[in-house]
Amino acid sequence: MDHLLMLLMLLWSSGLQAEDKHQPTGSQCESTAKANIVLLVCESKNTTSEDHENIKSFLTQVVSNFNIGPDKVQIGLLQCNDRSQTQWDLNAHQTKQSLLEAVANLPQEGGDYYIIGKDLKIIRYEFFQPNAGARSDSQNILILITDEEFRYDVFFSSQDLRDDGIEIYTIGVKNVNEAQLRSIASDPDEIHMFSVIDFSFLLDIVANLTINLCNSANSLGRQRVCYHQTVIHVNTTLICWCQN
Template identity: 45%
Template structure:
């Protein structure tokens, strides 16, 4: 994807997030970013995704009583990079984003969606009972596994899912 495409996607995502109240100083939001790191993502595109994540973090009020961000990378197997309560400051999140490394593999989006429901959106991992729950899926292509049931399970658990893709 070109830089212009990522800029457009970031604007769309920010509009979605802002319209859901994420920008408010008093908004408690648990946001899990689900990022495709499969082999179909070029290293340049992965760098663009990291820049996109930096822009998202910079646009939000981050903290234990505001927006918390967890991140899971996925390809053949999902991998939690950090939980919702791991990074409680903007600076800490920005350092963690800079350290992200791509491993490649297949695009198993359904498995990744199941993973964030089973692992990330849990009170023991920082999810707050009074927060709005949002998952943002960033991918470049079609999943190689089934996504319908995992998506339905997220919705059933009051988790809003936004997908950004090429």
């Protein structure tokens, strides 16, 4: 709290004006911990081009909130539909800029149905492997994003990943079966399962998701999460402090 007061006094004395053109969109994860994060993005045939752009905006914000690098956080991505597409492995993009460019160029790959059991096996046996960039001293995390209910029970397929120590987050959009997403997600559900009514609301969960992911990444090391807060004096200023 002393650090916060010092920062507030510094901001006040510097006479910063609130021409704040940037809105607080979430939290930054400041950590030296390593993490292997795989994004499993499931877009149905009903996913519109606008929906896809909202997904990319969401992924851009998530990536922006982490320190990306070979000795930091690495992020891979698999698109699931009737023909699963590996877009990039964990070690494919070693800088944040390269990863953000990959997200910006992410193609829309909607399909008629998902073979989610196969996708989970791809993640287990292909993504979380040393040759794909997975590091043994890093926390393994899966983030599943879907806008449709899966046809088959995926509890046992997801249980294999959880048994391997892979922490699973699920994000449901629109026509999802929340009970199904809870069965896939790691416990507790209130931390690992998110649901929004439309793709345009994905940005609303970035802050909480980042905090939870940061805690997960730091589960093998010391936690250090940075929160954004809006402070109002005469003007509005975006500040940030860290809680150890």
